Amino acid sequence: MRQTSTAPRNNKLKPSSNLIMNGSVRVRVIRTLLAIQNGKSLASVLDPLLNSMHDGDRGFAHALLLTTLRQWYALSRLLDTLADNPIDEVEVRTTIQVGLVQLLYLEVADHAAIHETVEAAKEIEFAHATGLINAILRKVAKNPSKFRKKCDKKHSLPNWLAYQLKQDWSEEYDDLMQGLRQPAPMFLRVNTAVTSIEDYQQALVEFEVEADLVELTSGLQLENSSDTATSNSILTKGLRLHQSTAVNALPQFAEGAASVQDMHAQLAAPLIHSALLNKLSIKNDDADVDTDTNTNNNEIRILDACAAPGGKLAHWLELISSNESSLFHVKQDNAETSPVISKVKITAIDNEAPRIERIHTNLQRLNLSQHDLQQAEKNIELNIVCADATTWQGAGKKKSKLVFDAILLDSPCTATGVIRRHPDISLLRTEEDVEQTALLQADILHNLWPQLKVGGYLLYVTCSILKQENVEQMQDFMTYYNNVVAVEFSDDCSWGIEQAIGRQCLPIDSESGDGFYYALLQKTAE
Numbered sequence: 377m378r379q380t381s382t383a384p385r386n387n388k389l390k391p392s393s394n395l396i397m398n399g400s401v402r403v404r405v406i407r408t409l410l411a412i413q414n415g416k417s418l419a420s421v422l423d424p425l426l427n428s429m430h431d432g433d434r435g436f437a438h439a440l441l442l443t444t445l446r447q448w449y450a451l452s453r454l455l456d457t458l459a460d461n462p463i464d465e466v467e468v469r470t471t472i473q474v475g476l477v478q479l480l481y482l483e484v485a486d487h488a489a490i491h492e493t494v495e496a497a498k499e500i501e502f503a504h505a506t507g508l509i510n511a512i513l514r515k516v517a518k519n520p521s522k523f524r525k526k527c528d529k530k531h532s533l534p535n536w537l538a539y540q541l542k543q544d545w546s547e548e549y550d551d552l553m554q555g556l557r558q559p560a561p562m563f564l565r566v567n568t569a570v571t572s573i574e575d576y577q578q579a580l581v582e583f584e585v586e587a588d589l590v591e592l593t594s595g596l597q598l599e600n601s602s603d604t605a606t607s608n609s610i611l612t613k614g615l616r617l618h619q620s621t622a623v624n625a626l627p628q629f630a631e632g633a634a635s636v637q638d639m640h641a642q643l644a645a646p647l648i649h650s651a652l653l654n655k656l657s658i659k660n661d662d663a664d665v666d667t668d669t670n671t672n673n674n675e676i677r678i679l680d681a682c683a684a685p686g687g688k689l690a691h692w693l694e695l696i697s698s699n700e701s702s703l704f705h706v707k708q709d710n711a712e713t714s715p716v717i718s719k720v721k722i723t724a725i726d727n728e729a730p731r732i733e734r735i736h737t738n739l740q741r742l743n744l745s746q747h748d749l750q751q752a753e754k755n756i757e758l759n760i761v762c763a764d765a766t767t768w769q770g771a772g773k774k775k776s777k778l779v780f781d782a783i784l785l786d787s788p789c790t791a792t793g794v795i796r797r798h799p800d801i802s803l804l805r806t807e808e809d810v811e812q813t814a815l816l817q818a819d820i821l822h823n824l825w826p827q828l829k830v831g832g833y834l835l836y837v838t839c840s841i842l843k844q845e846n847v848e849q850m851q852d853f854m855t856y857y858n859n860v861v862a863v864e865f866s867d868d869c870s871w872g873i874e875q876a877i878g879r880q881c882l883p884i885d886s887e888s889g890d891g892f893y894y895a896l897l898q899k900t901a902e
């Protein structure tokens with residue numbers, strides 16, 4: 377089979393232009409894939425694509441786009457074996473890959489897959505390549521199972537990333553490579569300030585949405601567990617839907633009864649909240665302890681350092697407002713004490729203003745905006761600030777830097793742990809990004825650590841599965857400071873893989889959550 381194209385070969389894309397959303401479904405999907413290869417994120421092009429379509433076409437367009445992205449590198453390797461001469465034109469390669477996905481993964485009838493894809497090529501003005509596209513797709517249609525096997529054999533990642541993951545996860549590598557090519561399950565977090573998880577699960581049944589209860593145990597080995605989650609107690613509960621569903625088909629979604637959040641992302645708020653309760657119960661043991669801080673002794677200050685769009689912040693606020701009694705009346709020996717905490721002051725920062733807007737929108741839906749908290753007469757003060765976490769100082773002009781009792785650092789990262797949900801990441805990330813991101817993470821850590829009070833906790837989180845951003849980042853950090861200990865997790869922990877510091881979740885199992893990393897650090901006296 378020879379490439380018939382006489383057009384100049386260009387394996388570079390033209391500068392990104394506005395996405396034109398007209399033509400057939402396949403034309404629109406191909407244009408969207410070209411925009412992603414030009415640097416646009418899936419998140420920025422998905423809604424324009426789907427909103428440009430009739431209801432009946434959306435499901436197919438979504439599946440075609442997402443599956444093509446998930447299988448991108450495997451399809452590309454297969455394509456290289458199918459043509460006699462290299463095919464360099466990005467538009468032609470993209471069109472053929474869209475055709476291959478229909479034949480190999482989406483079970484579209486051969487004649488429709490081939491005919492419609494060739495027509496799409498004509499519409500996009502690649503008529504010169506229709507002979508080639510037709511010939512390759514016909515060849516594959518003759519024996520799809522053979523080509524599907526070939527395609528599924530290895531990974532579907534850029535080689536640099538597959539290589540690094542093999543270095544990092546040699547034992548888990550094969551499962552990981554397959555796991556990353558699958559769609560992720562949809563999980564819900566129930567807003568316990570509004571309803572119980574059991575009641576919400578029942579409400580789902582009435583809406584004919586099937587869901588399983590998922591429970592994750594704490595595993596935390598904290599100093600004093602009188603009022604905090606013990607190591608084998610349930611840390612958090614979520615719901616896994618049997619099928620992904622539009623949020624407007626969920627009961628009381630608009631009223632804030634539930635949020636869509638990955639199950640492993642639902643660990644962050646309960647982990648830092650348990651640690652905070654632990655710190656308070658210890659402090660209550662020794663009420664005279666007062667460090668050189670900027671706050672009243674009975675106020676606590678907490679920081680969400682990279683907060684947008686506010687998923688983990690909202691979860692933490694839900695826990696604080698629904699557990700108000702345990703936070704404000706710390707228990708000792710099962711007896712309630714008088715209130716020790718008069719106010720929780722929460723600061724949330726992020727350096728991207730448009731993403732800060734999304735925090736406000738999300739909190740409003742959940743009735744957790746600053747205004748809502750005031751109206752409900754909660755002793756919670758929320759301050760959302762657009763600021764750079766590499767330089768921002770929570771103390772302002774005050775003398776002591778020691779400000780926060782707990783810090784949640786859900787750090788910017790390569791997001792390699794969420795490739796199942798955002799498969800464009802494997803097209804957009806480069807090897808250099810890993811180095812740059814690790815440096816940014818270190819800068820943020822070094823700026824925040826001096827702002828944590830002695831005895832306070834910092835939870836470091838990423839949705840990366842690369843050790844350089846995770847356990848190795850923590851090892852470097854702990855080598856640098858002599859006032860830090862890492863909290864250990866016991867064998868009771870039902871999530872993640874134990875690391876030298878912290879735990880790593882890998883997106884291997886089709887029923888489990890994404891690839892998050894967690895390390896809980898406590899500040900000690902120097």
Ligand SMILES: C[S@@+](CC[C@H](N)C(=O)[O-])C[C@H]1O[C@@H](n2cnc3c(N)ncnc32)[C@H](O)[C@@H]1O
Nearest residue numbers: 682683684685686687688726727764765786788
């Ligand atoms: C993983 S996301 C946070 C997700 C969020 N915690 C949630 O649960 O919804 C990382 C965030 O870090 C922010 N970010 C990146 N660099 C930053 C910096 N130098 N200072 C503050 N925020 C930064 C990004 O804008 C992004 O919103």
